Amino acid sequence: MVVIGIGKLAKAAEVRTDTVRYYERLGLLAPPSRTRAGYRSYGTADIERLRFIRRAKSLGFPLDDIRQLLALRADDNARAAAVLTVTRARIAALDTQIRDLHAIAEALSRxxxxxxPDAAVSECPILAHLSGLHRHPADSDRR
Amino acid sequence: MVVIGIGKLAKAAEVRTDTVRYYERLGLLAPPSRTRAGYRSYGTADIERLRFIRRAKSLGFPLDDIRQLLALRADDNARAAAVLTVTRARIAALDTQIRDLHAIAEALSRxxxxxxPDAAVSECPILAHLSGLHRHPADSDRR
DNA sequence: TTGCACCTTTGACCACGATCCAAGGTCAAG
DNA sequence: CTTGACCTTGGATCGTGGTCAAAGGTGCAA
Structure with a gap:
């Protein structure tokens, strides 16, 4: 069985060693066995686990969710429905966020x-809006 | 001329007094004059300014951008183009963020x-994906 | 044996935008 | 004159996800 140190593990999973220890503190990684000198020693399954975390992160899961997903993955009695619950909640959060950002982007674009561009700032509808004036001070000729 | 203390200012603009002092430290609000006792004293223009900040924040501008917008608003020689530059940059940042979130939400939804839902977690394509398996272990009958 | 890369721990620091706390001063009402 | 509301300052804390630094131990090669 292949045994690697924290440095190789981190390199293999493309994270920093600090991050590995950080995840251990957060409970995403179990405390590994140690060499006589106290060095953490890992196996290939740990590389897998770290990569799982990376992929989940890239899909927008917060570390708390990822901890749950890891627990579900390891639980033979768990149903896919539990994973689905976490996932649907994340999708709902993303959708809300997207809608909010979209509304803002739309408003700014308008x-x-x-x-x-060449007008004085006093004519700028953006600043006018931010100042709470919902009409341009001199828009008598528009529309 | 109406003079108010920090508490009334904060209430009028719907922020905390801490936030008013925080904005002063960040340079979003000029250090106000003080009473003999050292109390900050504000005028109605400051309510306006705080409301401006609140509206800009609600449109997704970070405080750094808001400081710029306030400076532009106060600068008689500034052109609307400068406001537009800040605004277009914000829109671009929002669009990037929206696209990223949308891609994630799409992937998760698929x-x-x-x-x-009723399958064992070992059959869950979400966990399979996070585990780096791009095909379901037992999907011989799908498609 | 020396030198370097690697490992350990504790604890501080980053962004961001606040929010809260402690210890004290001020002011008006009753 | 006391009570309570308000104000002051400096510094700590929050959440999120790390990153970095200091001071020291370990392992291997020239």
Whole structure:
């Protein structure tokens, strides 16, 4: 059985050694066995586990969710429905966030499109909006 | 001229007094004049300014951008183009963020739709994906 | 044996935008 | 004159996910 140190593990999983220890503290990684000198020693399954965490992170799961997912993966009695619950909750959170950001981007785009670049800032509808004026001070000729 | 203390200012602008002092430290609010006792004293223009900050924040501008926007608003020689530059940069950042989140949400939704709730976790395509298996271990009958 | 890479721990620090706490000063009402 | 609301400062804390530094021990090669 292949035994590697924290440095090789980190390199294999493309994380920092600090991150490995950090995940151990958070309970995402079990405390590994130690050499006589006190060095952490890992096996290939740990590389797998770290890569799982990386992929989950890249899909927007917070570390708390990832801890749950790891527990479910290791639980022979667990049903896929449990994974689905975590996943659907994440999707819902993402959808909310996307909708919020989209609404903001839309609002900014509309204001930006209405903004004449060469005008003085006093004519700028963006600043006007931020100042709480919902009409341009001199838009009598628009529309 | 109306003079108010930090508590009334904060209440009028719907922020905490701590936030007012915090913004002062960050340079979003000029250090106000003080009463003989050392109390900060503000005027109605400061309520306006705080509300401006609140609106800008609600449109997703970070405080650093807001400091710039406030400076532009106060600069008679500034052109709307400068406001537009800040705004377009924010829109671009939002669009990138939205696209990233959308891609993640899509990927998760596809996985979730493929996941049979009653199956054992070992059959869960979500966990399979996170484990780096891009095919289900037993999907011979799908497609 | 020396030198270097690697490992250990504890604890501080980063962004971001606040929020809260402690210890003390001020002010108006009753 | 006391009570309570308000104000002051400096510094600590939160959440999230790490990153870094200091001071020391270990392992291997020239």
């Amino acid at each position: 204001l930006a499109d209405d903004c004449p | 996985l979730a739709d493929d996941c049979p």
